[in-house]
Amino acid sequence: MSFPQLIAPRELRGSIDAFVDHLVTDYADTLSELSRPLLLALNWLEGVLRQSPWWAIVLAVVGIAWLVSRRVGLALGMGALLCGIGLLGLWDAGMQTLSLMIMATLLSVLIGIPMGIAMARIDWLRAIMRPVLDVMQTMPSFVYLIPVVMLFGLGKIPAIIATVIYAVPPLIRLTDLGIRLVDQEVLEASRAFGANPRQQLFGVQLPLALPNIMAGINQTTMMALSMVVIASMIGARGLGYEVLLGINRLEVGRGLLAGLAIVVLAVLFDRITQSYGQRVRVGGQR
Amino acid sequence: MSKIEVRNIYKVFGAKPERWLAAAQAGMSKEELLAKSGHTLGLRDISLSIEEGSIYVIMGLSGSGKSTLIRHFNRLIEPSAGSILVDGEDVTQLSKRGLEQFRQRKMSMVFQRFGLFPHRTVLDNAAYGLQVQGVAKAERERRATDWLDQVGLAGFAHQYPHQLSGGMQQRVGLARALATDAEILLMDEAFSALDPLIRRDMQDQLLQLQAKLNKTIVFITHDLDEALRLGNRIAILKDGELIQEGTPEDILLSPANAYVQSFLQDVNRSKVLNAAHAANPSRLTLTMRSRPAQVLERMRALDYAYAPVLDGKRLAGVLTRERARDAVDAASRDISAYVDEMASVPAGTNLEDVLGHLLRTDAPLAVTDDNDEFVGMLSRAKVVELVTPPEAPVEEAAEASADADVGATAEATPERAA
Numbered sequence: 210m211s212f213p214q215l216i217a218p219r220e221l222r223g224s225i226d227a228f229v230d231h232l233v234t235d236y237a238d239t240l241s242e243l244s245r246p247l248l249l250a251l252n253w254l255e256g257v258l259r260q261s262p263w264w265a266i267v268l269a270v271v272g273i274a275w276l277v278s279r280r281v282g283l284a285l286g287m288g289a290l291l292c293g294i295g296l297l298g299l300w301d302a303g304m305q306t307l308s309l310m311i312m313a314t315l316l317s318v319l320i321g322i323p324m325g326i327a328m329a330r331i332d333w334l335r336a337i338m339r340p341v342l343d344v345m346q347t348m349p350s351f352v353y354l355i356p357v358v359m360l361f362g363l364g365k366i367p368a369i370i371a372t373v374i375y376a377v378p379p380l381i382r383l384t385d386l387g388i389r390l391v392d393q394e395v396l397e398a399s400r401a402f403g404a405n406p407r408q409q410l411f412g413v414q415l416p417l418a419l420p421n422i423m424a425g426i427n428q429t430t431m432m433a434l435s436m437v438v439i440a441s442m443i444g445a446r447g448l449g450y451e452v453l454l455g456i457n458r459l460e461v462g463r464g465l466l467a468g469l470a471i472v473v474l475a476v477l478f479d480r481i482t483q484s485y486g487q488r489v490r491v492g493g494q495r
Numbered sequence: 496m497s498k499i500e501v502r503n504i505y506k507v508f509g510a511k512p513e514r515w516l517a518a519a520q521a522g523m524s525k526e527e528l529l530a531k532s533g534h535t536l537g538l539r540d541i542s543l544s545i546e547e548g549s550i551y552v553i554m555g556l557s558g559s560g561k562s563t564l565i566r567h568f569n570r571l572i573e574p575s576a577g578s579i580l581v582d583g584e585d586v587t588q589l590s591k592r593g594l595e596q597f598r599q600r601k602m603s604m605v606f607q608r609f610g611l612f613p614h615r616t617v618l619d620n621a622a623y624g625l626q627v628q629g630v631a632k633a634e635r636e637r638r639a640t641d642w643l644d645q646v647g648l649a650g651f652a653h654q655y656p657h658q659l660s661g662g663m664q665q666r667v668g669l670a671r672a673l674a675t676d677a678e679i680l681l682m683d684e685a686f687s688a689l690d691p692l693i694r695r696d697m698q699d700q701l702l703q704l705q706a707k708l709n710k711t712i713v714f715i716t717h718d719l720d721e722a723l724r725l726g727n728r729i730a731i732l733k734d735g736e737l738i739q740e741g742t743p744e745d746i747l748l749s750p751a752n753a754y755v756q757s758f759l760q761d762v763n764r765s766k767v768l769n770a771a772h773a774a775n776p777s778r779l780t781l782t783m784r785s786r787p788a789q790v791l792e793r794m795r796a797l798d799y800a801y802a803p804v805l806d807g808k809r810l811a812g813v814l815t816r817e818r819a820r821d822a823v824d825a826a827s828r829d830i831s832a833y834v835d836e837m838a839s840v841p842a843g844t845n846l847e848d849v850l851g852h853l854l855r856t857d858a859p860l861a862v863t864d865d866n867d868e869f870v871g872m873l874s875r876a877k878v879v880e881l882v883t884p885p886e887a888p889v890e891e892a893a894e895a896s897a898d899a900d901v902g903a904t905a906e907a908t909p910e911r912a913a
Contacts (some may be wrong), residue, residue, distance in 0.1 A: 346664030399609030401569055402624040402675065410628075416614045 233359045239340050243379060244366045247312075251365055252492060255308040263300060264483065267291050270477065278484035287480065299470045305447035306437055309365065310481040312434045314478075321377045325384020325425075335385065342378040350375055350439055358443050368445035372436040379428035387421025388414045423486030430478040434471060448474070498547040503566055504577035505541075506560075506735070509534030512575050513637045520576065525734055537563045538735045541675070546729075547678075550712045550727035552704060554719060554758075560735035561715045562607075564874065565683050581679070599628050603672035607684035609654040617643065617667050618652035624675035635674075642670040646700065662693035664819045669697075673704070682714045686721065699725055702905055719758050719840060723747070723767045731755055743767055749879075763847075765882045768840045770849050771842035773878045774862040774871035780805050781814055783831040787822035794819060801859055804834045808868040810861050813837035839863045842870055844884055852879065869874060 258266065275284035296301040325451025326337040350371055357367040390413050399413045415422075419460045441449030449468045507515050507528075515534045516692040526538040528625040538560045545551045566572040567579060570586055576731060579586045581601060589597055589812040611620050611686035619626075619637060621643050621645045625635035643652055656664055664894045665685060672680055696723065705712060718724050722729050730740040731751075747767055779793055781804045794802060794816050801815040812834040823831045839861040840849060852860060853875060860873040 392610075394606050394608050394610040395612060397571055398604070398606055398612075399603040399623070399627075400571060401598060401602075401610075401681075402627050402671075403595040403597070404627045405595055408627055417612075488696060 217315045220431050229356050229359065229422050232356075236495065237360050237362075238362065238381055241362065241366070248364075248366055250367065251312050253310060256307060258304040258308050259301060263295055265302070265392045267304040269273050270484075272483075274481050277481055278488065280484065283480060283484060287477055290477055294470045294473055296417075297466045297470055299448060299451065299467060301473065302446070302448045302451050302467070303470055305360060305445075306449065306471070309369065309437070309440065309445055309447060310430065310474065310478065313369050313376060313436075316369065316373050317344070317377040317380055317433070319430045320373065320385050321380030321425065321429065322422065325379075325422075326388065326415075326465065328381065328385040328390035329414075338381070342381060345374055346378045350436065354439070354443055363444035365445050367443050368440035371443070372433050372440055375436050376429045376433040380422070380425035383421045383425030383428070384418065387418030390421065409466070423482060427479060427486065430482060431475060434475045434478065437471060497544040498582065499542040499543070499551075499568065499713070500544040500580040501541055501545075501567075502565070502577070502578045502580070502765045503540055503542055504571065505575045506536050506537035506563055506567070508537050516575050536735050541735075541737050543730055543737070544738065544791065545713065548709045548710050548713055550608075550714055550725050552714045552716060552722040552729045552731060554716055554722045554729055555732035555813070556717055558734070559732040561717075562683055562730050563714060563735075564683050564732065565715050569598050569604065570680055583769040592767040599675065602681055603673045603675050603677040604681040604683065605665070605668045605685040607687055608856075609661075609668045609688075609871070611667055611671075613656055613663055616653050616655060617648065619672040620656060620667050621652075623671055624677075624689050628675070629747060636704045639670065639674050643667070645704070646670045646878065660693075662697065663792065665689060665697060666700075669672070669701075672870075673708075673893055678711060680710050682711045682712060684715050684717065687716065687718070687825050694721070700761075701725065708766055719762050723762065731741045731758070744772065744773060748772070765769075765846035765850060768881050769842060770844045770846070770862045770873060771864075772839050772872055773846060773849065774842070775877065776871045777803050780869075782806070782808045783811060784829045787819055787827050787830055787833075790814065791816070791819045791823050801873060803837065803861055803869065804830070805869055810837065810839055810863055810867075811870045813859055814859075837861055840873070841865070846878060849873065849878060850882070 224388055270291050271284045274287040275281065278284065294300060324338070326336050353374060354371050355476050358372050361367045361370070394415070396409065399451040404412060421481035431470065437445070437449035438449060438452050439449070441447060441453050448471050452464050452471070455461065455467060505516060505519055507519055507576060509515070509759060512534060512656075515532050518532075519528060519536050519539060519579050523531075525539075528534055528536050543551075543553075543565060550711045553564060562574055567574050568581075570588070570589070577587075581597075582796060583797060585595075586597065601907065609816075612623065618639055622630075622635040623641035625638060628874065630638075635860045640652060643649060648663060648666050648670065651659065652664065656667060659667065665688075669684070676733060686697050695764075702725065712727055714722075716725075723746075725744055727739065728742055729746055731738045731746070733754055738748060744767075747759060747762070750759055779797055780802055781790055781802050782804060783804065785804075790802070794800075796897075799816070800879065803812050804811045804814050814834050818833040819830065822830050827833070828865050838852070838856070838858060840852060840863070842862050842864045849860075853873075862870040862873055864870050865869070
């Protein structure tokens, strides 16, 4: 026995299709105009990474790793891992992926932290955002890839948008959580001394939430990396594209090496963001 | 005009406090309110008046509303009804900006679990209030360092709070509160998280600082010993209601009800009360010129074994009944030649030390004030009565104890004359 039809799925699908079509015909140009600065920034970053000599990039990564962790061993290890990507013959693809990752992470931070702060302060916003975040994390990415591609065309922009949609929720959640977990007595102390909301946020709440926020950034980068293969399907080049080629041509070796390079990038991002979070924790709180 | 006037503060906690405020004001009990509406009555009709330059202690067990009450003073918690006047200005009417200004300048606060900023150094913590005010870095660090020195933390400026012991952390909290030069200091169970020896140190330090600074201090505690030690006045709260308010002596000597009395059970009364409390004004005081025959007759009539002899307002000595008889027998013109030396204690001596005196000797003991003027004779019966806490139902009978060995006191009534 079939389930009673209360609404007509065929019509519903049709009207959604019509709505998206309408969006595409009326707004696609505006949207791609709006996303131009993003594309320019991404192209610039990609150009810098791909055209710089390899040793300069390795030195920069070693330098950054040392700055955030103050551990020589960790910094040198990070440099060695990056060299590993080059040894696998994937340097250029790796740099393409790296630039996409950096942009996606930056965008996620720009969106995620203010959103998390707003959620921590406004209870009704939190009530709305929690199910929205659940949807963002569980909805299969192909579902929103199709309309995004229709709106922006194939290329890096839809890849970044899809990556951000998938990767930003943990950062929002952990920023919100971190601010809510700040010791109430400490916050009360700052209020008792007459701190205004801005002084409370930047002087007390954000610094004390920083370990959690860093954990959120760490999660965001990890999830973004897991999107690179899917992103390559809609025109983003890089390591994901190599994996895709491997699958298409049934070249296991190509797929495996590119996969390994993705793992190496993941380890790089993870160790660097985590060691910063740790240092923040040790410096202040116990 | 007192520094802080708290007028008819009510606080109802819950989803819709304004709907149930009227019921609470009409006298609905805390339990009934909770059962009917799910709202908790935090404070009921609290009115206090706090004098400038005094230490005002608000005391109660956990859940009595004392921490809620102190947070009304700087509006960390908004009252449901009532007003709070500080220097005649109603705090509850302040705008957001005005409230920030008020908290920066007028009041500072010390917290039970210190409330220090874990990500700031000791110096930055102490300078926080000044930083919020927008004082330049060099100036605020100079002033913060100064206060850290005063509370005994010189040399710890660049440590982080978690590197310090509890007592030292609270000193940072104290320095932070003092650094803003606010006239009013709110201390929310400030010493409760410290172990007893450190707590005593901190109490001493607070009293020393207060002697110098003369701030208006509102001090919250659940410890009556602490309250009696620090407070110029004490208010006792229970279930959000004010039970009794008065000087430490008022509370010790005339507890308002059984609840207050149960608090008093464990207090070391002999440390709080002093010789003045146990002194009886003598009904018979003599001067050097008194006539022996007259004196002897009065002493017989009152059944006194001795009477104090004054020289002006000062204590000259004591005349016993035997010596008075000798004077009569010798037909002296006055008693001056027959007056003996008498030991005396200053009025401020606490009863603990007085007890030592009494145990060593049976001789009568006089109480004198700061100017060496005679206050009265020490009554043994009164000492005993003051030092032993009253049983739950107060019995007047305890007062009728024998007092013959003291002699010249009010308890030796004429009816008991031989």
